Amino acid sequence: MNSKLSAISRHGWIAWGAAAVAFLAAAPALAQQFTGPEYGEFALFGLDRRGAIWIAAQLHLLFAAFVLGVPMFAVVIEAIGMFGGDQRYDKLAKEFTRLLLVAYSATAIWGAILVFFLSTLYPNFWSYLTGIFAPSMWLYAGLFFFESFTLYLYYYGWDAWKKGIAKKFHWGLGIMLNVWGTAVMFIANGWLTYMMSPPEGVTAETAPPQIELWSAINNATWMPINIHRLLANVVFGGAIVGAYAAYRFLTSKTDDERAHYDWMGYTGNFIAIGALIVLPFAGYWLGREIYEFSQTMGITMMGGFMSWLWIIQAFLIGILFLAGNYYLWVGMGRIPGAERFQPYIKWMLLVLVLGVIVWATPNTMIASRDEIAAMGGTHHPFLGVLGVMSAKNTAVNLMILTTFLSFLMYRRANREPVVAWARAATMLQGLAFAVCALVVLAYGIWGYFVEAIVRIGFSVYQVLAVLVTILFVTALDVLMLRGARSRGTIRWGHMPPRSQYALLVLAVTFTWLMGLMGFARSGIRQHWHVYEVIRDTSEQAFTPALGPAATMISICVALFFGLVGMIFWLGGLSEKSADQPSGATAAGTG
Amino acid sequence: MLRTNLKILFTVAMTLAVFTFIANVIPQVQSAVPEEIEIRADMTPDELVGIGETLYFGVGGCTACHGLGTRAPDILGVAGTVCATRNPGQSCKEYLWESLVSPVSYIVEGFQPIMLDQSRLMSQAELWTLVAFLEAQGGEVTVGPDDFAAAAAADEAALAAAAEPPPTDPSAVDVMGILRVHCLACHAYGGQGAMVGPPLEELTGRSYEEIERGILEPNADTAAGYEPFAGVMPTYYGDQLAPAELEALIQFLMEGGAPGGSTDGSVGDDAPPGEDRP
Amino acid sequence: MNLRRQPIVQAAVVLVAAYVLFEYVIGYGLPLVGVSSAPVPQTVILQYMAIVIVGVLVYFSADEARWKSFMQPVRDTLTLPDRRVPRGLLMVAIPVMAGWMTYQNVRLSFGAPATLRSIHPAPPGEITFRGEPITLTGLENPLRSSGSMEEHIALGRSIYTVNCVPCHGDRMDGEGHFAPAFNPVPADFTSGGVLPQLTESFVFWRIVKGGPGLPTEGTPWDSAMPAWENILEQHEIWATIIYLYEQTGFSPRTWHEAEGEAH
Structure with missing residues (x-):
């Protein structure tokens, strides 16, 4: 019955036995340090203490991602409008900044709830954290103040600083907004990565004042998490913009509105998928750092009790790729000239479906006894080949390449290059795709024959090959389409509603994926508040199985979209009062 | 308008429902907290008994033999009452402690001396919780803080000893220590130890090779009178003892206790604190 | 139509x-x-x-x-x-x-429910060997840096032959003569999915603690692998591990480039 009482605890026992006497002797001194109760009680809405902190933290994070991702989006869009001279972009950027104002309060409210929950439900742990991080918390508050103030300037100054140098200054404000926001996120990341990977030498006996602040912040997983979250916020920002556009598209009453929101949805989706393509790169880095930090933690994450989480993740990413491509393919229906690419769609779809199948093939299969006996273990003798990293990396890289091809076709659909070398360049592009696919496949197959450390290096080469191809082909495409003849304008707004539902599914899936990965990141600490330093001694110290975790994530995502829906609605409300006179014609013709 | 909103709501809710459903239909694995039981000297008898119970049914592996009725006595429910009557002059606590750390010292009628010295599997503090648990089987728990104070010291010493490299100089070997740890569970020497195997004094004067073979290949032949116990002696001493230790031990047995350290052959002098106290 | x-x-x-x-x-x-x-x-x-x-x-x-x-x-x-x-x-x-x-x-069925058994569960950071604590994290095979490799392999061979062959087979393919009786079947060391995926410390842990030492996610642990700590010495286990890798031609998994090249 007791495999749990295995190795770790065995040694623990001896140590405890030995420490018992020492502890008794030192008890009076220690007793004064920890006076309050170790944990506070919580029992509302059927939630326990962990459920409460889970929801508060997750919603705070989602809104924080919103107010970090959307300004990135806004500032890029404003720049496109400013340098490209298209007023549509400027209007779009402002529309989003208006949503930010409400989203900021939501972020702050959930942040306050989180802090109150932490300090009342986990008082000892909270005082431990403040003992180490107090100065950075003050800095955090200061930066948050600057950030909010910059946002107010940015939004309320939009129409005042419209022209010339003032517009540039205004754009600079937008950049500052992002700088403050990113700095705030980096600081908060320092706290949570400390919980995952405390610096070497920190033990349960180390008193908080003895831990140097910078070493605590700059721990093994800090930078990887920073980069990973930065990129993910761009994805998230784009996805939320897409969802907003889809919502407004579906509830639009005029063709002009539909045209505007169709275009906005396309832009949001473009940014989201574009950033998603580089996200795995940051993910590998983070995973590698986790393995470097603690192999036990790494195996718990990838091969231990969390291994099934990655199958769910594969399923979600499969949905993202399929939905993203689907949106593009449906969108081709509104582009004159896109018909000529129709025959390729089924082959691209085939690659995607095969890719998802490979990616979702579990390494350890769920099987009944008879099936296990027939397979000779939980590894399938044939499909097992698809269950390992080499196959999965190859699959996902080919899926990325296919998605890029969809974008390229979409871009090319209504344009006809006029330059003389267009045919040669197109063939060169095709060649680049073919070479890249071959390189990815070759490394994938070669990966079966080398040891793990080399194989991990291969995944980097595969991603690099794809990135280089994307850059090269894009550059060629831009040059080639200079002054291209149009086959007809895009009929913005002429989209079947199901494409908009695809955008909604994309946003929900992104958000849910963030919740799931957050569970993975924080769950691999298992029964530790600070990994192998501060033990979780509450009754919720166990790490829940995927089912209960998924239920919690769904609750958080539903709450988030409920609140975001309200923000969207508020945005529409103020628009009605403010923009009524100028009318809805600003959407332009596209 | 309302229809569209409901459709949107439905799409979001269905997406969430599908994800939640999939995550719930796969077999669920929850990562439990490894049980780390803190043994403190100031615990109440009930707490000690609780820990002992966990050990008894868990890592202690006691139920592999006790309770089956054939290999070892069935002790649940009775250990606390029979313990005081087994060995006249020993208190219940002393008897139970001895039966854990030197199990073959007293063999219950009708059973074989097969039980291992449990102090090699568990810490002394853990053993005391087992004693408490066994006392509670029909008797009164008398294990107290004093027992744990000594146990903690013994555990620390054991940890320190495990970290030391094996000796390389035969003359520096603590032969009495080896006898105590490895031999006296079965063999008698200097009036101490058990009678599963022949008394070690009988080896005095035999050749080095003969004794070496007796240790390394113990079951090659069996001394007269000990046939029931043939094959009991473990074969792993060649691995457990460092070459220097083996050499010192054989010299010691050949000469009947001459070289190095304690020549008087008394074992009790430097017995560990855990053993001489009860 | x-x-x-x-x-x-x-x-x-x-x-x-x-x-x-x-x-x-x-x-x-x-x-x-x-x-x-x-x-x-x-x-x-x-x-x-x-x-x-x-x-x-x-x-x-x-x-x-x-x-x-x-x-x-x-x-x-x-x-x-x-x-x-x-x-x-x-x-x-x-x-x-x-x-x-x-x-x-x-409807009621008589088949055992499908089970989720992680074949490579996370090793603990630390284990005990006959009560002596051993830190697994970052642990390297001590025999690789001491003594003669031929001797280690010879020792490993004899230990493998005596103790492991009945289940894991004389060809190390998990097809020993006891193997068909077990579910899960003994590990196939010739498979690329086993030895090259694991560090030597992981293999050490599996040999020392066997089936009974598997953590919860490795359950239901009907694995018949004994816990060898009571039978073999540490150096014998390390030698057997060297023999396993030497015989199958695989290299153990490492996490540091430099060490990876050293092998």
């Missing part, structure tokens, strides 16, 4: 073909041509088919015209007056199917 051009028929053909591929070609067809394979677990087939169904729907709804002609038979069956009979049959068939599936799900 030409049936072969009817999208809904095409979709059905694709789905049936995919099912035949997953269930029969992979499970039973491949072994006929000499590729090692086995029937695919139901859960995996379900997963694959779900993906294929999504793919089919994506294909037929990506183009407006195609989607219309895909839905046409559905719409016709549900609305046209002369389709009353098939419509009625559908109205009966769909609930009956749902009922049948529900029945299949809830």
Whole structure:
């Protein structure tokens, strides 16, 4: 019955036995340090203490991602409008900044709830954290103040600083907004990565004042998490913009509105998928750092009790790729000239479906006894080949390449290059795709024959090959389409509603994926508040199985979209009062 | 308008429902907290008994033999009452402690001396919780803080000893220590130890090779009178003892206790604190 | 109307073909041509088919015209007056199917439930060997840096021959003469999925603690592997590990580039 009482605890026992006497002797001194109760009680809405902190933290994070991702989006869009001279972009950027104002309060409210929950439900742990991080918390508050103030300037100054140098200054404000926001996120990341990977030498006996602040912040997983979250916020920002556009598209009453929101949805989706393509790169880095930090933690994450989480993740990413491509393919229906690419769609779809199948093939299969006996273990003798990293990396890289091809076709659909070398360049592009696919496949197959450390290096080469191809082909495409003849304008707004539902599914899936990965990141600490330093001694110290975790994530995502829906609605409300006179014609013709 | 909103709501809710459903239909694995039981000297008898119970049914592996009725006595429910009557002059606590750390010292009628010295599997503090648990089987728990104070010291010493490299100089070997740890569970020497195997004094004067073979290949032949116990002696001493230790031990047995350290052959002098106290 | 051009028929053909591929070609067809394979677990087939169904729907709804002609038979069956009979049959068939599936799900069966057993569970950071604590994290095989490799291999060979062959087989392929009796079957060391995926400290832990020492996610641990700590010495286990890698030609997994090259 007791495999749990295995190795770790065995040694623990001896140590405890030995420490018992020492502890008794030192008890009076220690007793004064920890006076309050170790944990506070919580029992509302059927939630326990962990459920409460889970929801508060997750919603705070989602809104924080919103107010970090959307300004990135806004500032890029404003720049496109400013340098490209298209007023549509400027209007779009402002529309989003208006949503930010409400989203900021939501972020702050959930942040306050989180802090109150932490300090009342986990008082000892909270005082431990403040003992180490107090100065950075003050800095955090200061930066948050600057950030909010910059946002107010940015939004309320939009129409005042419209022209010339003032517009540039205004754009600079937008950049500052992002700088403050990113700095705030980096600081908060320092706290949570400390919980995952405390610096070497920190033990349960180390008193908080003895831990140097910078070493605590700059721990093994800090930078990887920073980069990973930065990129993910761009994805998230784009996805939320897409969802907003889809919502407004579906509830639009005029063709002009539909045209505007169709275009906005396309832009949001473009940014989201574009950033998603580089996200795995940051993910590998983070995973590698986790393995470097603690192999036990790494195996718990990838091969231990969390291994099934990655199958769910594969399923979600499969949905993202399929939905993203689907949106593009449906969108081709509104582009004159896109018909000529129709025959390729089924082959691209085939690659995607095969890719998802490979990616979702579990390494350890769920099987009944008879099936296990027939397979000779939980590894399938044939499909097992698809269950390992080499196959999965190859699959996902080919899926990325296919998605890029969809974008390229979409871009090319209504344009006809006029330059003389267009045919040669197109063939060169095709060649680049073919070479890249071959390189990815070759490394994938070669990966079966080398040891793990080399194989991990291969995944980097595969991603690099794809990135280089994307850059090269894009550059060629831009040059080639200079002054291209149009086959007809895009009929913005002429989209079947199901494409908009695809955008909604994309946003929900992104958000849910963030919740799931957050569970993975924080769950691999298992029964530790600070990994192998501060033990979780509450009754919720166990790490829940995927089912209960998924239920919690769904609750958080539903709450988030409920609140975001309200923000969207508020945005529409103020628009009605403010923009009524100028009318809805600003959407332009596209 | 309302229809569209409901459709949107439905799409979001269905997406969430599908994800939640999939995550719930796969077999669920929850990562439990490894049980780390803190043994403190100031615990109440009930707490000690609780820990002992966990050990008894868990890592202690006691139920592999006790309770089956054939290999070892069935002790649940009775250990606390029979313990005081087994060995006249020993208190219940002393008897139970001895039966854990030197199990073959007293063999219950009708059973074989097969039980291992449990102090090699568990810490002394853990053993005391087992004693408490066994006392509670029909008797009164008398294990107290004093027992744990000594146990903690013994555990620390054991940890320190495990970290030391094996000796390389035969003359520096603590032969009495080896006898105590490895031999006296079965063999008698200097009036101490058990009678599963022949008394070690009988080896005095035999050749080095003969004794070496007796240790390394113990079951090659069996001394007269000990046939029931043939094959009991473990074969792993060649691995457990460092070459220097083996050499010192054989010299010691050949000469009947001459070289190095304690020549008087008394074992009790430097017995560990855990053993001489009860 | 030409049936072969009817999208809904095409979709059905694709789905049936995919099912035949997953269930029969992979499970039973491949072994006929000499590729090692086995029937695919139901859960995996379900997963694959779900993906294929999504793919089919994506294909037929990506183009407006195609989607219309895909839905046409559905719409016709549900609305046209002369389709009353098939419509009625559908109205009966769909609930009956749902009922049948529900029945299949809830009826008592005698098979053990499908289990999720992680084949490579996370090792603890620290274990005890006969009570002596050993830190596994970052632990290297001590014998690789001391003594003669030939001696280690010779020792490992003799230990493997005496203790391991009955289950793991003399060819190290997990086909020892006891093997067929066990479920899960003994590990196949010649497989690329075992030794090269593991660090030596992981292998050490598995030998020392055996089946009983598997953590919860490695359960149900009906693994017959004994905990060897009570039988073998540490250096013997390390020597056996060296022998395992030497004999199979694999290199242990390492996490540092420099060490990776050193092997």
